[in-house]
Amino acid sequence: MDCKQIIKDSVESKVEDYMSLVKSMYENPEIGNEEFETMELLSSYLEKAGFETTKGYVVPTGFLGKYETGKPGPKIAFMCEYDALPEVGHGCGHNLIAGIGIAAGEALKAVIDQFGGTVLVVGTPAEENFGGKVSMAEAGVFDDVDAALMVHPGTSSGLGGRSNAINPVKFEFFGKNAHGCHPQDGASALDAAVMTYIQINLLRQFVEKNTFIHGIIRDGGAAANVIPAYTSMEYYFRAPTMKYALEVTDKAIECAKGACLATGTTFKTSIYECPYEDTLINYTLADILNDKYTELGVPDIEPVNEVGDGSTDVGAVSYKCPTIQGRIKIADTCVTGHSKEMAAATISPEGKNGLIKAAEGIALTALELLEKPELLQKVKDEFIAATK
Structure with missing residues (x-):
């Protein structure tokens, strides 16, 4: 069986397990820097899936899942967010982001032994206010990472873009x-x-x-x-x-x-809160994700957004290694972000389909980097040029 099919089968055969995690977070939301039960939930899953796990990683509610092949090769990181908002719970869809990151990490783990390298699933808490990724970036977590990937749910699918x-x-x-x-x-x-x-x-x-x-x-x-x-x-x-x-x-x-x-x-x-850097775009990673979304039948893929408005701690990671934060549609445009309706969408059939498409999309993007060293080098060269 080819690697692409192994990745797809991995995500789709375990999607109910991933949605169980998503639903558990939906029903038990924890705000930034208080996600102790969520950290236990997600790191325990990763440990059972064969990852070496570290809880309380860098920050008290952070975690790291690591799978090393023992052979030299790229280090690919999938980022998980999982903090909720006061009153509305997971109105920003971070519970689904965590499910996507874990699904993608487990899928890439299923094929990476053929190539060599390391898979990281990085639990980055407190995105809304206190910047878990900022703390991790400052601690050097992403210094030797070849690519960091994640997908954010919302009312459209796209290739990400700038943030303020x-x-x-x-x-x-x-x-x-x-x-x-x-x-x-x-x-x-x-x-x-x-x-x-x-x-x-x-x-x-x-x-x-x-x-x-x-x-x-x-x-x-x-x-x-x-x-x-x-x-x-x-x-x-x-x-x-x-x-x-x-x-x-x-x-x-x-x-x-x-x-x-x-x-x-x-x-x-x-x-009074954590300052966030702007987010650097890696156009090569965006092009690869666009190809993968197209292969997976994701409709209406929006191009890179060149105009930032909101802010995110992903920006700190984008200055340390090549980074992409794509988007996946799980709700109609009438649903606003940071709302109870968006939270409910994470556990809907659309949320489940979004998890599958997003996890497969970034796992297949990572696979492309493993299969084509020259493409990975292009990604890294673009990053170096952008951060000079």
């Missing part, structure tokens, strides 16, 4: 309490926050294309008749590159300086 860098900044303002009838005795931290908020809003028309600024007043005071001595705001500054996100952040900080000078208050800033 994001810099999450907290502003804290410090004033002086006073009675509302004697405001001259105080200094309003709320006034400083509101003035800063307005000034940052005025920045919007002066930033470059595909740059986004959004924030909230987190703490605004405790009583209407007390001049607030403390307020805080939380902001996301997103841009096509981290360099420009930091430039916009600096302009926002100047807004806060001016507001504090005007109100007789002080402020400080801090990073």
Whole structure:
């Protein structure tokens, strides 16, 4: 039997096992950095499937499944996400991402002995806010990986694309309490926050294309008749590159300086979540995935998205090794991301079909790299050129 058929048979013969994992995560969602039961569930499956597993890998809820052939060859990583969202559960489909990654890893394991090399299934928690992939990238997990692959579910199928860098900044303002009838005795931290908020809003028309600024007043005071001595705001500054996100952040900080000078208050800033790099595109990997999706009969494959909007910790991996995050359709366009309806789609028949197509797609992409060393070298050369 040829390797392509072995990969397809591996995914399709075990799809009910994978969907059982997906459903278990759906019914027991855990938010970022709290996915201890999910880590146990997934790493236990991998151990039974013949992978050497490590729990608490790099971060407390991370894991690694490794299969080594004992012969030299490429190191291929499949990434799993599995953190849920508050209130809506797996509204971003991370439970299905985990199922896809495990299915692809097990499928490639079934053929890699013929070529040599290593299969990694990397459990990367806390994508939504705390960047498990960032911690792993900084720890060197992907430094010697030849290609890292994953697929995200949604309302369309495609070859992935760019994402925006994001810099999450907290502003804290410090004033002086006073009675509302004697405001001259105080200094309003709320006034400083509101003035800063307005000034940052005025920045919007002066930033470059595909740059986004959004924030909230987190703490605004405790009583209407007390001049607030403390307020805080939380902001996301997103841009096509981290360099420009930091430039916009600096302009926002100047807004806060001016507001504090005007109100007789002080402020400080801090990073309250994990900053994410933009995502580099590897067009060679995208071309291979396009071929595999086409072979598998995936309809309406969208090309590489050249315009980033959202942000993801996959960006950190894309600066360490050739990386792709494809997409697979599991719901109609009327279903929004980060919703209970999207969560439900992960355990639907469409979700099951999406798991099969996505897992086979990235496993067959990896197989192509094993079979054609010159193609793998092209992938690596493109990565080197992009990161110079």
